[in-house]
Amino acid sequence: MLEWLKQPWPWYVAGPLIGLTVPALLLLGNKTFGISSSLRHICAICIPAKIPFFRYDWKKETWNLFFVGGILLGGIVAAQWLANPAPVLVHPQLAEELAAYGVTDYNGIVPRDLFSWQELFTLRGFILIVVGGFMVGFGTRYAGGCTSGHAIMGLSNLQWPSLVATCCFMIGGFVMTWLILPHILQL
């Protein structure tokens, strides 16, 4: 059983489990699934700076912070006790392309050749780690949700604005992967 759990889980197991989070949150306490809002709550708690967008009763939203705190703990549990000792299997074509940029370590959840404390102080690492993160935080809030809030929760509730947002997420991702990222990785 444990051996089986340690293998990478297939999509048809993981997808439905993630989908079930939607009714689980609704049934537990009338909460709608969304993760990027936690970033807003952190702003509201730490640096509201009298900005109206951050002036609300965040104490009512602490459930969201418990939820993301749980995700972090879940990451620890999975890495400590359920880890698959083998490196990530990636598409041979991707491996070949990445090797050209010096990415050869497949042991981490993120490529250690790109995302590490040493890399942070290089131009490439700074763009990947800091600029990338900024765009995730800025973009999700501007769009009013992320993959969980729009693509999963919004689409589950058949909301067409969420479909627009999801399509834009994908377009942005394709543009970055095909047109821009190769130039960043070359740095």
Place this chain on the structure above:
Amino acid sequence: MLVKEKVRKTSLKKEPVDTDYEVRSQNAMCVNESTLDRPLVSNIKYGVLGIFFGIVFVKAEIVSWFRIQEMFKLQSFHMYGVIGSAVVVGIISVALIKKYNARSIEGEKIHLEPKQFHKGQIYGGLIFGLGWAITGACPGPLYAQIGAGATVILVTLLSAVAGTWVYGRFMNRLPH
């Protein structure tokens, strides 16, 4: 058409802007629909659900930078399968909840707020998409990556908080 437009405009003017609910629902996807005041300890159940969710994230390699690259390079069906099947299960669940007027375990009637369209879903969506392909993570996976030992992602998370703050600071000047 004209009348409709007029009605829309007047209703916009009348809208209260500073009540707590308005501010919260203005943008956040995770509007907390519950009006019950619950003690802090009641939040533990969401923590437990989060742990379960984080394990799924890591074990299905949804938080793997490589899987996101494969998705955008159309080299693997994995992520499409995950998101697609999650949405199908979500649609069925929400439809059942609506059909049977289900209540939460705290006895509240479950209520889902419809999403309002604004241009931010396009501009913001594109910006997030660009960032997603760089970091290989949307906000949820960032937390799981840190937990799974990629400690430098803490910097990415802080940067995402900064991005959220900058949006909040300048949102009035952005097209919506």
